Structures are given as structure tokens and as C-alpha cells.
Amino acid sequence: MRIRVNGRSHEFDGDPNxxxxxxxxxxxxxxxxxxxCGAALCGACTVHLDGNAVxxxxxxxxxxxxxxxxxxxxxxxxxxxxxxxxxxELGVPQCGYCQxxxxxxxxxxxxxxxxxxxxxxxxxxxxxxxxCGTYARIRAAIHKASQTR
Amino acid sequence: MSGVENVSRRRFLIGTGIAGGLVLGVxxxxxxxxxxxxxxxxxxxxxxxxxxNVFVGIAPDGTVTIVCHxxxxxxxxxxxxAQVVADxxxxxxxxxxxxxxxxxxxxxxxxxDGSRSIRRNFSRLREAGASAxxxxxxxxxxxxxxxxTECRATLHEVVHGPSGQTLGFxxxxxxxxxxxxxxxxxxxxxxxxxxxxxxxxxxxxxLKEIVTGQGIFGMDVQLDGMMVAVIARPPVLFxxxxxxDAAPALAVPGVERVFELPTLKPPAGFKPLGGVAVVATDxxxxxxxxxxxxxxxxxxxxxxxxxxxxxxxxxxxxxxxxRVVREQGDVDExxxxxxxxxxxxxxxxHLAQAPMEPPVATARVTEGKAELWSSTQTPQVTRREVxxxxxxxxxxxxxxxxxLGGGFGRKSKPDFSVEAALVSxxxxxxxxxxxxxxxxxxxxxxxxxxxxxxxxAIDARGQTNAWLHRTVFPPIGSTFDEDQTFASKGDLSQGFxxxxxxxxHMRLENGRAEGHVxxxxxxxxxxxxxxxxIQSFAxxxxxxxxxxxxxxxxxxxxxxxxxxxxxxxxxYANYGDPIARYPVDTGxxxxxxxxxxxxxxxxxxxxxxxxxxxxxxxxFLAYVATVVEVEVTPDGDFTIPAVWVAIDAGTVVxxxxxxxxxxxxxxxxxxxxxxxxxxxxxxxxxxNFDTYEVARMRQAPRSFEVEVVQSTEPPAGVGEPPTPPxxxxxxxxxxxxxxxxxxxxxxxxxxRA
Numbered sequence: 001m002r003i004r005v006n007g008r009s010h011e012f013d014g015d016p017n018x019x020x021x022x023x024x025x026x027x028x029x030x031x032x033x034x035x036x037c038g039a040a041l042c043g044a045c046t047v048h049l050d051g052n053a054v055x056x057x058x059x060x061x062x063x064x065x066x067x068x069x070x071x072x073x074x075x076x077x078x079x080x081x082x083x084x085x086x087x088x089e090l091g092v093p094q095c096g097y098c099q100x101x102x103x104x105x106x107x108x109x110x111x112x113x114x115x116x117x118x119x120x121x122x123x124x125x126x127x128x129x130x131x132c133g134t135y136a137r138i139r140a141a142i143h144k145a146s147q148t149r
Numbered sequence: 150m151s152g153v154e155n156v157s158r159r160r161f162l163i164g165t166g167i168a169g170g171l172v173l174g175v176x177x178x179x180x181x182x183x184x185x186x187x188x189x190x191x192x193x194x195x196x197x198x199x200x201x202n203v204f205v206g207i208a209p210d211g212t213v214t215i216v217c218h219x220x221x222x223x224x225x226x227x228x229x230x231a232q233v234v235a236d237x238x239x240x241x242x243x244x245x246x247x248x249x250x251x252x253x254x255x256x257x258x259x260x261x262d263g264s265r266s267i268r269r270n271f272s273r274l275r276e277a278g279a280s281a282x283x284x285x286x287x288x289x290x291x292x293x294x295x296x297x298t299e300c301r302a303t304l305h306e307v308v309h310g311p312s313g314q315t316l317g318f319x320x321x322x323x324x325x326x327x328x329x330x331x332x333x334x335x336x337x338x339x340x341x342x343x344x345x346x347x348x349x350x351x352x353x354x355x356l357k358e359i360v361t362g363q364g365i366f367g368m369d370v371q372l373d374g375m376m377v378a379v380i381a382r383p384p385v386l387f388x389x390x391x392x393x394d395a396a397p398a399l400a401v402p403g404v405e406r407v408f409e410l411p412t413l414k415p416p417a418g419f420k421p422l423g424g425v426a427v428v429a430t431d432x433x434x435x436x437x438x439x440x441x442x443x444x445x446x447x448x449x450x451x452x453x454x455x456x457x458x459x460x461x462x463x464x465x466x467x468x469x470x471x472r473v474v475r476e477q478g479d480v481d482e483x484x485x486x487x488x489x490x491x492x493x494x495x496x497x498x499h500l501a502q503a504p505m506e507p508p509v510a511t512a513r514v515t516e517g518k519a520e521l522w523s524s525t526q527t528p529q530v531t532r533r534e535v536x537x538x539x540x541x542x543x544x545x546x547x548x549x550x551x552x553l554g555g556g557f558g559r560k561s562k563p564d565f566s567v568e569a570a571l572v573s574x575x576x577x578x579x580x581x582x583x584x585x586x587x588x589x590x591x592x593x594x595x596x597x598x599x600x601x602x603x604x605x606a607i608d609a610r611g612q613t614n615a616w617l618h619r620t621v622f623p624p625i626g627s628t629f630d631e632d633q634t635f636a637s638k639g640d641l642s643q644g645f646x647x648x649x650x651x652x653x654h655m656r657l658e659n660g661r662a663e664g665h666v667x668x669x670x671x672x673x674x675x676x677x678x679x680x681x682x683i684q685s686f687a688x689x690x691x692x693x694x695x696x697x698x699x700x701x702x703x704x705x706x707x708x709x710x711x712x713x714x715x716x717x718x719x720x721y722a723n724y725g726d727p728i729a730r731y732p733v734d735t736g737x738x739x740x741x742x743x744x745x746x747x748x749x750x751x752x753x754x755x756x757x758x759x760x761x762x763x764x765x766x767x768x769f770l771a772y773v774a775t776v777v778e779v780e781v782t783p784d785g786d787f788t789i790p791a792v793w794v795a796i797d798a799g800t801v802v803x804x805x806x807x808x809x810x811x812x813x814x815x816x817x818x819x820x821x822x823x824x825x826x827x828x829x830x831x832x833x834x835x836x837n838f839d840t841y842e843v844a845r846m847r848q849a850p851r852s853f854e855v856e857v858v859q860s861t862e863p864p865a866g867v868g869e870p871p872t873p874p875x876x877x878x879x880x881x882x883x884x885x886x887x888x889x890x891x892x893x894x895x896x897x898x899x900x901r902a
Binding site: 033042073092098122126135137 | 221222223352353359361362369371433437503506586806814817844845846850853
């Protein structure tokens with residue numbers, strides 16, 4: 001089967017039930033998308049399918065179909081996404097492992113267009129765990145990016 | 150300086166000898182054809198460990214490579230170590246790259262735990278930079294044939310004062326390499342007023358890579374021909390496979406090998422748990438293969454471990470007199486004659502470190518040699534344990550350290566790296582052993598479960614004049630020696646025997662408890678439950694005395710003084726540092742309480758359903774006070790609108806990273822009040838983040854205000870100290886809002902009662 005990732009087409013001939021996460025990481029060597037739980041409970045594996053945030057650890061690659069997959073590597077050219085810039089400016093990451101998933105989730109939230117409220121941020125971001133506890137800075141960075149957008 | 154643009158120049162150096170090779174290439178002693186001899190400096194000794202060349206390399210093009218010998222797990226140690234060295238070197242920050250050290254004794258201890266990286270290395274890192282700077286100045290003086298006193302290194306070049314001539318660091322590197330390093334006593338360190346980088350909020354050197362998905366964590370290591378393994382480990386400690394059928398696993402496409410690992414014999418120590426390894430060409434095949442395995446376990450003697458029954462036993466022990474570890478006055482007499490007494494018991498369950506990246510390591514084992522890429526906090530321990538497990542000499546084992554996706558103490562244990570080495574040897578190929586979340590929660594090194602019993606006497610004026618505290622928990626030592634049932638000096642030195650209260654009659658006791666699971670370190674360790682009990686009980690006493698909790702806490706602490714524990718015959722570890730340099734200073738503890746109270750506007754009127762709570766605790770030689778504001782709904786759900794933290798960690802290298810640790814450490818403390826691991830029939834019941842609760846965005850504090858106390862005291866710990874005060878401050882706030890007292894964690898549905 002063919003899948004499109006970050007604007008490029010790739011052939012995959014393995015088990016069609018393989019979660020997209022492992023196709024990205026093991027086959028395409030796009031390791032920015034992380035494994036954290038394997039059960040859609042932590043959000044570290046979040047990618048976009050046609051702009052919508054999904055958990056790639058529970059998304060079989062065959063379910064991707066013709067949708068465009070975007071990973072952290074393809075979110076923007078050279079880290080120029082307003083969220084990425086806000087993340088850098090506010091020094092959000094600690095260990096950084098969950099941050100690609102946080103950024104992809106936040107990017108899907110911001111794509112709605114209107115700046116999100118705190119409650120909307122809670123709603124959108126509560127599926128993304130961060131054990132380093134960077135939540136307050138993530139919140140601040142989302143607010144910042146949504147205002148500069 | 151634009152740190153944002155500059156960070157892209159600094160690459161994370163990792164890989165098949167790339168890091169070592171590059172560093173060797175720029176080593177200015179390397180031009181003599183050899184590296185400087187290794188210095189073996191055991192952790193915690195006072196033996197001089199100074200070797201500037203271990204940390205600094207300068208290339209002819211002027212690139213300064215600073216070697217970070219500690220593991221990066223979110224504390225930004227790669228940045229702060231480089232800040233210290235670069236400052237004394239007077240390097241231009243934009244021309245500094247950070248190389249990650251492999252395991253090597255020449256660095257001294259590389260154990261990244263105990264909040265020690267800065268406090269144990271600050272002076273030697275400064276000296277490393279200053280030594281290199283002095284040699285560059287000497288090389289320039291020689292070139293110009295002028296006195297060295299007229300030469301001064303400034304921002305990556307040496308300037309000759311009288312003539313104004315300059316030579317860049319790169320131009321001087323080769324000449325400097327021929328010089329002998331000056332003796333330590335001749336080094337001139339900068340005055341703190343001249344620091345360029347130390348004390349400045351410098352962005353992390355890894356920031357750009359992290360936010361673009363380019364950072365290389367242990368999970369991200371890829372080698373040619375690498376296979377991936379997952380392991381079915383015994384659910385019960387010291388269990389083993391009685392029988393298993395490998396055929397269904399081998400039938401999964403991509404699964405190549407299924408075999409049993411050596412059975413773990415007590416004590417558990419750092420050794421792997423045993424079980425059955427499933428090795429495949431890719432991760433998903435390995436996971437599917439393990440799922441297909443059919444294993445009958447022989448569970449062994451820990452199969453009766455039940456955390457409910459164990460709790461009852463701990464509590465029973467805590468109600469009886471234990472081994473006395475500190476005593477002053479006559480507590481029994483004071484309690485018997487008290488105007489009023491108060492008794493409370495506190496419980497903190499088993500918890501999991503649960504770093505977002507589960508344990509993971511990759512090994513390539515060939516005849517008599519092994520190379521590892523590990524998400525490890527302890528590269529040297531990893532090297533030793535791998536060498537022992539393989540029966541090879543340590544010199545044949547290379548350990549490369551990746552970025553760690555969190556550590557929190559779990560990755561201080563090298564068991565997963567040893568697994569990778571054993572599996573690689575068996576299959577004759579490079580192998581990545583990855584733990585799933587289920588593995589992490591069910592087969593971990595658990596934070597000790599604890600019960601504590603406290604009694605106090607309050608006199609007619611409302612003053613506490615007697616304090617009895619018993620702590621009971623399975624010690625970490627039980628993991629290494631099954632006969633160890635009493636807490637160690639180190640365990641009890643974590644916020645227990647160093648009780649800062651000024652109370653005439655005090656007795657502190659410890660009761661025995663056996664371990665039935667592997668007990669390990671978790672961020673701030675025993676301080677978590679000790680601070681929870683002490684700071685909660687202090688609040689209960691304030692309420693009983695009808696006093697303001699903050700004022701009462703200050704009264705309990707008493708006047709500013711240093712507490713002379715030795716004079717009380719208390720065996721106190723002080724986190725391995727001298728008490729003269731790092732005394733237990735109640736003045737500093739009082740100061741963080743006053744500071745945080747002011748920031749939080751303590752005492753202000755709050756709307757219905759809101760509450761404020763305070764707690765303060767000294768750990769890892771730092772002083773932290775926390776105020777939590779909660780909002781509780783009529784249904785008993787709560788949110789945390791704001792948190793204030795004041796930290797006095799002495800001299801700090803990077804205040805923004807200290808703030809980040811205070812924020813994150815607080816959230817870690819919140820999680821400690823939300824989650825629990827329970828055991829039934831010897832096995833952990835929680836499997837993933839659906840049943841093991843950790844703080845999420847909606848539960849986390851919406852805002853933080855962190856005050857970093859300006860101090861010229863020696864640097865103290867930062868990574869762990871913000872965690873202990875959080876849970877008691879939270880529960881005190883919940884009491885303030887609801888009148889309901891949480892003495893047993895997790896909070897769960899107790900507010901819904």
C-alpha cells in the first residue's frame with residue numbers, strides 16, 4: 001500500500017494492521033513521533049491525518065488510506081510554525097520526549113482559527129501527558145502562538 | 150545574543166564513535182598523540198579530580214566542545230554544565246558545542262541522581278574552564294613574547310592589553326596543547342560579578358532539536374541490522390517461566406527468535422528480572438509475538454504479596470514502638486501530661502516513576518566486547534553490570550548515553566541495558582530492548598509504600614511541645630539485601646531525622662518492613678512521604694490550636710538557627726555533603742516560607758470553594774516552600790488555579806531552568822497524590838495510564854509563580870526539592886476549602902464522601 005507522509009509518497013508492504021506509529025518510526029525512520037503507552041492514553045504519538053490530530057499508536061496503517069499524514073518533522077519548515085516558535089521562546093520542553101505529540105495536538109487545536117480559551121485548551125490537551133510537568137508553559141505557549149498567528 | 154538561532158549550531162553528538170572521534174579530534178592534548186591519563190574519582194570523595202581536558206576541547210576553527218558527563222533527562226544539565234565551563238573559559242556561547250560523554254571513570258561519578266550534578270561539579274567545572282583559559286593566555290603570551298599578566302581571554306580571543314593585539318582561541322589551540330595545565334592553586338576564578346553565563350537564563354542547547362523531532366532519545370537509536378526485542382517478564386518478583394510455547398510467537402511474521410533469559414536469583418539488585426525474550430525485525434512484530442506467547446509462570450514466594458494486607462501490617466507496625474533514631478526530652482511524659490493531644494496516621498502508596506519514555510537500551514555485542522546506547526542515568530553502573538553479566542572486562546564495554554525521555558530514578562537502574570546486552574549476545578546482532586508502558590508499570594522499581602504514625606501534645610497556649618513520629622516503609626536496601634528491613638541512614642536522612650521543628654520533646658522511630666517487590670528511587674524519594682506526613686500534621690496542629698497555618702509552621706520551626714544533629718547523636722547523611730558547608734538552616738527555611746507567603750498574598754479572603762495550603766521542606770540541601778490554591782466543586786472535584794513556589798538552592802546556574810524544575814517538580818508532586826500501584830497475588834494491578842493516574846493538563850496548576858532566592862551560598866540540589874512540599878500543600882489547601890483532611894493518598898474520591 002501507499003501512504004503519503006509530509007508530502008511524500010511511501011510504499012509499505014508489511015502487516016496492514018501495523019500501527020502507523022511503527023511504520024513511521026521503524027520503516028520511514030521518522031522518529032520524532034514517540035511511543036509512550038501504545039493505547040491512546042498519553043498522546044506522545046500524535047500526528048495529523050488531513051490536519052486532524054490522531055494517535056498513531058492505535059491507528060492501523062491501512063486505515064490511513066489517502067489521507068495526508070503530517071508528523072512533527074513535517075509540521076513546518078525549519079521549526080517556523082508559530083507554536084514551535086512559542087515553545088522555543090517560552091522554553092517549554094524539559095526532557096522533550098512528549099513535546100512532538102504536544103505540538104501536533106496543539107497545532108490541530110489552533111487550526112480551528114479562533115484563539116482557544118483555557119477550558120478549550122484543557123479539553124484539547126488533556127490527552128497528552130507530560131511527566132516533566134510542562135503543562136503551564138504549554139498553555140502559555142498556545143495562548144502566545146494563537147495571538148501571533 | 151539570540152539563543153534561538155544559535156542553538157542550531159550545537160548538535161547532539163552521538164553514535165558509533167562519532168562523539169568520541171570528534172572530541173578526540175579537537176582535544177588539544179590530542180596533538181601529543183595521547184589523551185591525558187584517566188583520573189578515577191569515586192563519587193563523594195574529596196580527592197582532587199581536576200583535569201581541564203576532560204571537559205574542554207578547542208578546535209583550530211575555534212569551536213569549543215564542552216563535554217557533559219551527566220545524563221540529560223529534562224533538567225537541562227547539558228546546558229548548565231556548558232554554561233559553567235564556558236563562563237570561566239570566557240568562550241563565545243555561539244561557538245560552543247556540547248558533546249555527551251560515554252561512560253568513563255575519568256569524569257568521576259556520572260550518576261545523574263540525587264540532584265547532584267551542579268552541586269558536586271560546580272567548582273571543578275569552573276576550574277576546568279579556568280585552566281583552559283589560563284593555558285590559552287599563556288600560549289598567546291608566548292607567541293607575542295610578552296608577560297602573561299598582560300594577556301586576558303575575552304569572548305573567544307586573547308587580548309594583549311598594552312598593544313590591543315588579539316588571537317582567537319582556535320589560533321591558539323595547538324600551541325596551548327603543548328603546555329602543562331597550571332596547578333589548581335594557581336587558577337584564578339572569575340568573581341561572580343563577572344559571570345557571563347552563570348546565573349543567566351540561557352535557553353537549552355537541545356531546544357531546537359527537541360521541538361522539531363530531531364532529538365535522539367534511547368528509543369530512537371537505529372543501528373544497521375538492528376533487531377527489536379520485548380520481554381515477557383515474570384509478573385511476580387523472583388517468579389520464572391514454568392513452561393512456554395514459543396510456536397505461536399514464532400508464527401508472527403518478523404519474529405525471529407524466542408528464548409528464555411536467565412532466572413533472577415535474590416537479591417534483585419540491578420539484575421534483569423528474567424522471562425522470555427521475543428526478538429523480531431521490527432517493533433510491532435516483537436510486540437505481537439509477545440502477545441502470542443503462552444507462558445505458565447511459577448510465581449514463587451512473593452505470590453502472596455497483597456498491598457491491602459501489607460498496608461494493614463505497616464500500620465500495625467507504625468502503632469508500636471520502633472527503633473529510636475532521634476530523641477530529645479521525654480515524649481511519653483509530655484504526651485501523658487498534655488493539655489491536648491493529637492494523633493494522625495498517613496499513608497502513601499507505591500508509585501511508579503513512569504517516565505514518558507519507558508526504559509530502553511540498544512546493544513551490539515561481539516566477541517568479548519559490547520557497545521550500548523542507553524537511556525541511562527548511570528552509564529558507569531551500566532558498564533559494570535553489563536560487563537559482569539557478559540563475563541567480559543569492563544574495558545570492552547562502551548556505553549553511549551542518549552537523551553533520556555525522563556528518568557526520575559527509574560533509569561538509574563541498569564537492568565534494561567543488561568537485558569539488551571544479553572539478548573544481543575544470544576542473537577548475534579544489534580538489539581534494542583524496549584519496555585512497553587505495561588512493562589514499566591508492572592515490572593518496575595517501585596517507590597516505597599509507607600505508613601506513618603504521629604502524635605503531638607499541645608499546651609494551654611496552643612504550642613506544640615511534644616512530637617512522636619514513626620515511619621515504616623520497605624527500604625530501598627531490601628532490593629539489594631533481602632535481610633534489610635529497617636530503613637538505612639540515607640532513607641531516614643530524607644526529611645525524617647532532620648526534622649526542623651523546635652520542639653522540646655521529640656522522638657523519631659522507624660519500624661521494620663520487608664520488601665516483596667523491587668523498591669527503587671523516585672524523584673525526591675523518601676522525602677515524598679516524610680514531607681507529606683510532617684507538613685500535613687503541622688497543618689493539623691495549627692487547626693487544632695486555632696492558629697494561622699503559616700504562622701504556626703513558622704512557630705514550629707522556631708528561630709533561625711542551624712540544627713546540630715550530631716550533638717543529638719543523630720546519624721545524618723546530609724545527601725553526602727559536609728554539614729559545615731550545607732547546614733540544616735532554619736533561617737533559610739523560614740525565608741522561603743515568608744517569601745512564598747508574600748507572593749501568594751497569604752491570608753487574603755477567598756471565595757467559597759477555594760482554599761490555600763502551604764508546606765515547606767528541605768531536601769537535597771535546598772529549601773522549598775509551596776503555596777497551592779485549589780478550587781473545589783460541590784461534587785468534590787478540584788482544580789488548581791495557581792501555585793507559588795519559593796526555592797533557595799544557593800547559587801544557581803540557570804534560573805529559568807530552576808523555575809522549570811519547580812513547575813515540573815510540583816506537577817510530579819501532584820501526580821504523587823493522584824496515582825497508586827497496588828499488588829494482588831504478588832503482581833501489580835495497574836497496566837497503563839488508564840489505571841495508573843498521573844496529572845494531566847486539566848488537573849495541573851494553571852499558573853505558577855516561582856521565586857528563586859538570590860543567594861551566594863554553595864549550589865544545592867534543584868531537580869528533586871520542589872516535589873516533596875507539593876502534596877501536603879495541596880491537601881492542606883483542600884482542607885482549607887472543604888474541611889476534609891486527606892491522610893491517605895491517592896486523593897481519589899475522598900472529597901466526594
